[in-house]
Amino acid sequence: MSTSKWTADFLSRLGTEITVAQIDVPSITLWQIESHAWQRFAELAVQQNLRWAAGWAEQVQSLFLINACFEKQGEYVLLRTLLDDSNPELPSQATVYPAANRSERHTQDMFGIKFIGHPDNRRWTRHQAWTENSYPLRKDFPVKGTPVGITAPDIHYPFIKSHGAGTYEIPVGPVHAGIIEPGHFRFQAVGELILNLEERLGYVHKGIEKIAEGRTPESLARLAGRVSGDTTVGHCWAACMAMEQAAGVEIPPRAALIRGILAERERVANHMGDIGAICNDVAFVFAQMQFTRLRELWLRTNATVFGHRLLMDQIVPGGVVCDLSDASCSLIKKEIAELRTELAEVILALDLNTSLEDRLYTAGFLSEQTAAAFGTLGYVGRASGQDFDVRRDAPYAPYDRVMVKVALENQGDIASRVWVRYKEIRTALRLIGEFIDRLVDGDIRTEWQMPAAGSEGLGIVEGWRGEIISHIRFDADNKIARFYPRDPSQLNWAALEKLVLNNIVPDFPVCNKSLNGSYSGNDL
Amino acid sequence: MLRIFKKILTTGVVTERFSMRSHAERGNEDELEQLGIQIKRHIDKQFSGSIAIRQVDAGSCNGCELEIHALNNPFYDIERFGVHFVASPRHADVLLVTGPVSRHMQTALLRTYEATPNPKWVVAAGDCAACGGEFGVSYASCGAVSNVIPVDAVIPGCPPTPLALMKGLLGLMGVKK
Numbered sequence: 174m175s176t177s178k179w180t181a182d183f184l185s186r187l188g189t190e191i192t193v194a195q196i197d198v199p200s201i202t203l204w205q206i207e208s209h210a211w212q213r214f215a216e217l218a219v220q221q222n223l224r225w226a227a228g229w230a231e232q233v234q235s236l237f238l239i240n241a242c243f244e245k246q247g248e249y250v251l252l253r254t255l256l257d258d259s260n261p262e263l264p265s266q267a268t269v270y271p272a273a274n275r276s277e278r279h280t281q282d283m284f285g286i287k288f289i290g291h292p293d294n295r296r297w298t299r300h301q302a303w304t305e306n307s308y309p310l311r312k313d314f315p316v317k318g319t320p321v322g323i324t325a326p327d328i329h330y331p332f333i334k335s336h337g338a339g340t341y342e343i344p345v346g347p348v349h350a351g352i353i354e355p356g357h358f359r360f361q362a363v364g365e366l367i368l369n370l371e372e373r374l375g376y377v378h379k380g381i382e383k384i385a386e387g388r389t390p391e392s393l394a395r396l397a398g399r400v401s402g403d404t405t406v407g408h409c410w411a412a413c414m415a416m417e418q419a420a421g422v423e424i425p426p427r428a429a430l431i432r433g434i435l436a437e438r439e440r441v442a443n444h445m446g447d448i449g450a451i452c453n454d455v456a457f458v459f460a461q462m463q464f465t466r467l468r469e470l471w472l473r474t475n476a477t478v479f480g481h482r483l484l485m486d487q488i489v490p491g492g493v494v495c496d497l498s499d500a501s502c503s504l505i506k507k508e509i510a511e512l513r514t515e516l517a518e519v520i521l522a523l524d525l526n527t528s529l530e531d532r533l534y535t536a537g538f539l540s541e542q543t544a545a546a547f548g549t550l551g552y553v554g555r556a557s558g559q560d561f562d563v564r565r566d567a568p569y570a571p572y573d574r575v576m577v578k579v580a581l582e583n584q585g586d587i588a589s590r591v592w593v594r595y596k597e598i599r600t601a602l603r604l605i606g607e608f609i610d611r612l613v614d615g616d617i618r619t620e621w622q623m624p625a626a627g628s629e630g631l632g633i634v635e636g637w638r639g640e641i642i643s644h645i646r647f648d649a650d651n652k653i654a655r656f657y658p659r660d661p662s663q664l665n666w667a668a669l670e671k672l673v674l675n676n677i678v679p680d681f682p683v684c685n686k687s688l689n690g691s692y693s694g695n696d697l
Numbered sequence: 698m699l700r701i702f703k704k705i706l707t708t709g710v711v712t713e714r715f716s717m718r719s720h721a722e723r724g725n726e727d728e729l730e731q732l733g734i735q736i737k738r739h740i741d742k743q744f745s746g747s748i749a750i751r752q753v754d755a756g757s758c759n760g761c762e763l764e765i766h767a768l769n770n771p772f773y774d775i776e777r778f779g780v781h782f783v784a785s786p787r788h789a790d791v792l793l794v795t796g797p798v799s800r801h802m803q804t805a806l807l808r809t810y811e812a813t814p815n816p817k818w819v820v821a822a823g824d825c826a827a828c829g830g831e832f833g834v835s836y837a838s839c840g841a842v843s844n845v846i847p848v849d850a851v852i853p854g855c856p857p858t859p860l861a862l863m864k865g866l867l868g869l870m871g872v873k874k
Contacts, residue, residue, distance in 0.1 A: 302800035302837055309836055318836020323807065324800040347805050350784035352752045352765050355802055376801045377756045380837030399831050402760025402856065446763070459701050465770035466711055472767070482858060483760055522700040693758045696799075 179245050183221055191217075200418040201251050201631050208254040211239070212264035212290070215273075218243055223250075224561075225270035225548055227642045227659040230280045232312050233627075237261050237286060241273070242631070242642055242659075247566030251631060262287035272548030272664055283310040283382070298375045298696065300327035309383050316383055333371050335361040340368065343678065347376045354692035358681075365677040370670045378696040385656035390416050390490040390621060393653050397643065398485050400658045401694035406432075406439040407636025408658055408694075409488040411643035414569070416490050418630030419647050420623070425616040428492035429570035430608045434505075435484050435493070437601040437608070440637035441512075442471050442483075444552075444594040444601075447689050451591060452523065454683035455532040463519045467512060474508050477501075492618030502609045509602050520595055533588040537684035539672040540585055549668045550661040551639020552597060553688050556582045556589035563635035572635075575607050585672075587687040623651045638662060638691065660694030712774045732860075733778045736867050740779040744790060747779045751789035751813065755806045755845075756838065757796030760856040761823040765793065767859045780866065786812040791869070794846075797825040797832040798839040810846045818849040820869055822862060827851045 180202065184193060191210045196203040206214055215225070226249070227242040237256040242249060256263060265288035267274040277288045278297035285308040288294065296305075302324050303309055309318065335342070340363050347355035357373040385396055390413075397412030398405040410432055417424060424432075449464025472482040478501045479487055487495050497505075523529055539549070544557035554561065558581065563569075565577040580596030582589035626649035633642050639661035648654035665688055673684045740748045752765055768775040769782070783789050786809045798806055810819070821842040824830035829840035839845050852865030 300801045314836070316835050320800060320836060320839075324803045326804040327801070347802065348753060348786075348809055352754075352762050352782060354754045354757070354759050354762065355805065376805070377754070377796070377799050378801055378837050379756050379797060379799045379832045380835045381832075383837070384832065384835055396831055399758040399760070402758035403763060405760065446766075459705065462771055463704065463708070465767070466708070466772070469767060469770050469772050476858075483763065483856065485760070485855065518700070518704055522704055525700065691759060 178248060179221070180248060180250060183218075183223075186221070187214075187217060196253075198629060199421065201629070202249065203251045203253060205253045205255070208239070208256055208263040211254055212266055212268065214252060215241075215266040215269040219269050221245070224545075225266065225272045226640065227644075228266070228273055228276040228280065229644060229657040229659070230284045230286055230310070231646060231655045231657075232258070232284065232310070233654075237284060239263060239280070239286065240644070241266060244567075247563075249567065249631070249633065256286065261285065262289055264289045265291040267291050267293075270548070271546045271667070275663065275667065282308070284308050285311065295331060298378055300330075300375055300378075301325045302378075309380065314383075316380070316386075327373075330373060332359050332373070333361075333369065335368060339363050356692050360678060360681070362678055365679065367673050367676055367678055367681070370673050370681075372666060372670055374666065374692060375696050377693050381658070381697045382656060385653050387648075388653045388656075389651060390420075390653075393645070393656060394489055395486060397656070397658060398488075400697070401660055401662070401691040402483065402485075403443055403691065404439070404636045404638060404641070404660065404694065405483055405485045406435045406488065407634060407638075407641050408643065408660070409486070410436060411632035411634045411636070411641040412645065412656065412658065413488050413490050414632030414634065415630035415643045415645040416624075416632075416647075418632070419628040419645055420490075420621065420630075422491055422619055422622055424492045424570075424619055426570070427496075427613060427615045428617045428619075430612055431493045431495070431497060431617060432488055433571040433608045434497070434605050435479070435487055436634070436636070437605045438471070438475060439484060440601045441598050442468055442475075443637045444598050445471065447686065448591055448594055451533070451587065451683055451686050452529065454686050455529065457523075457526065457529055460519065460523055460529075463515075467515060467519075470508070471512070474504065478504065489618065491621050492616070494618070496617050497609075497612065502612070506606060506609060509606060513599075513602060516595075516598065530588075532680075532683065533586065533591060534584075535586050536676060536680055537587040537590075537672045537687055538585050539668055541583065543671050544585070544668060547667045547671070548664045550664055551635075551637070552580075552590055552593040553665050553668060554639065555580060556593045557585035558583040561640070563633055563640050567633060569634065571608055571611070574611070575604060577604070587683060590687045626650075627654075636661065638665070638689070638694075658694070658697070660691055662690035662692075662695045666690045666695055711771045712777070713772050732863050732867055736780065736863065737778045739867070744779070747781065748791060749781060749783045749789045750791045750793050751783055751786045751809070752793045752795070753786075753806060753809050755794050755796045755802045755826070755842065756799030756832075757823065757825060761795035761826075764856045764859055764862065765795070765822070768862060773859050773863070775863065786810075787814065789813050789817070791818045791820060791866075792846075793820050793822055794842045794848075795823050795826050797829050797834075798842055798845045800837055800839060803839055803845055806842075806845055818869055819846055820850045820852060820865060821848045822852045822857055822865065824853055824855045827853050830855065
């Protein structure tokens with residue numbers, strides 16, 4: 174896919190309008206522009222079908238570095254501008270890219286950077302744990318903050334209102350009815366029909382970016398593994414990849430293969446859990462019982478082989494901690510063969526079930542245009558025609574040596590998302606087998622080398638929810654200066670507000686589950 | 698429909714009991730069953746046969762939630778011991794709280810606690826809930842659950858396994874006479 178380099182062509186199109194300084198950073202294509210051209214660049218980028226992938230800021234001495242990451246045909250470009258800290262403001266890219274909306278609001282809350290012309294500059298991550306004019310990610314903000322005894326609820330948040338005969342509101346959360354993370358949903362409805370949904374997240378904001386500062390690489394990897402517990406492998410891998418880039422550390426081939434096995438095992442476990450849960454949300458308990466059973470067996474193998482059911486802390490800077498014995502490899506292969514047989518039986522029963530057909534087809538529709546505008550990732554994007562997968566389009570070891578077949582659907586409904594996940598399970602099972610076959614003897618961990626102060630890295634991997642982008646900058650003495658993880662949920666959550674429209678309120682849980690955003694990965 | 702029945706029949710009962718051998722965590726079958734019997738005995742005595750748990754995520758990374766979910770899978774099937782999860786704190790005997798308590802969730806947790814009728818017990822599940830874990834106390838996090846509401850039992854682990862969760866619940870029953 175990534176044979177054609179669009180970057181040269183794009184630069185020539187910019188002409189004299191925007192001056193791009195190409196900064197030499199290992200492993201990153203870094204373009205630096207003047208801050209006043211920030212929005213103009215986005216306008217030109219969207220014309221050329223660049224995908225807006227991530228945005229974040231950093232403070233380095235008296236400067237703010239504003240970053241936005243773009244992707245096209247598997248080629249990533251990191252766009253950067255520098256702002257003086259006396260009056261940090263720049264034109265918004267959210268006017269061009271809806272995907273950038275919440276990210277800019279996060280940067281506004283955390284750094285006090287003003288995005289001029291932003292279509293919705295209400296607070297996002299900030300509730301009432303810190304005041305309006307203080308900014309936690311500025312270097313002069315103490316990590317302890319200045320908390321009061323009991324943090325007040327954010328009751329004055331200006332939600333969108335609806336008026337008119339027969340319209341009413343349903344506030345849901347933050348504490349939900351199930352065993353699930355907290356967040357608030359505000360519905361406007363007429364009868365059972367959803368007219369509008371507004372999400373209010375940020376409840377599980379626990380200062381991950383701030384408490385990352387000053388950590389050692391090992392400690393940062395542990396933290397990254399807890400950005401979102403269900404994606405512990407994905408986030409840990411992305412963060413370690415970024416740190417390894419910064420330090421110029423190359424991991425051994427065996428470690429890369431084991432990382433691949435871990436990531437695919439995580440994908441399978443989550444997809445199985447979610448397919449079951451989606452069916453459970455439309456009262457088809459048979460599938461829930463079968464899939465939770467298969468998931469439990471899978472997690473037990475994780476515990477036997479890797480020593481942890483969810484595979485936490487297996488990936489470390491420089492490699493992995495857990496080697497695979499021959500016995501473990503054959504255990505995994507045997508399990509995969511059994512799982513294939515079982516899945517074939519269960520999926521056939523699902524496919525032929527008319528009540529599932531009635532509830533899952535056409536429900537929770539997300540159009541290709543909306544999915545593209547919000548930069549929707551992973552199975553949500555791929556069920557709405559977004560043909561992108563980091564493993565295929567910007568492959569990293571060990572995916573650079575195997576064929577990754579990307580599942581794609583274009584109906585954009587809940588059923589499509591289920592089918593994409595099922596196909597992804599099958600691909601993952603094949604990949605695990607291939608990785609095992611390719612295992613060569615050798616080290617599983619390279620010795621760490623202290624990175625130079627100021628060095629940075631950008632780790633990009635395909636987690637089970639989709640593309641994860643992790644940016645890391647080192648300080649002196651092997652200490653982390655900045656860590657920003659972009660979970661796919663940060664983009665996918667916005668798509669939920671759109672895909673529930675014109676569905677009935679009782680279908681919200683299944684719509685939500687079909688997307689399954691991480692609250693923790695979003696709130697940080 | 699026949700396919701569903703066939704699959705159900707061929708799967709059989711996987712719920713773990715004393716004689717159960719296949720698929721089981723090594724050596725755990727016996728333990729799980731014994732644990733369950735003890736829990737059931739306590740619940741019968743103190744809670745008239747049934748205990749209602751309201752799970753509250755006060756800021757976790759969602760790892761603990763995954764393992765709490767697993768308690769309801771057919772292997773553990775915790776409901777057979779009279780333990781069930783309810784949708785409202787007003788229906789609950791026990792609050793099972795995970796995560797460091799984020800400051801943004803502090804009031805919500807306090808209100809959930811107030812909404813739970815007496816007598817009530819609070820179990821802090823997972824390292825974060827127990828001691829703040831990887832996140833500790835910061836501008837955004839109150840740390841351990843006990844910094845916000847009284848805690849009766851703690852279940853460590855990152856995340857605690859389903860078996861550890863069951864043991865922890867038993868510990869709670871043991872405390873309350």
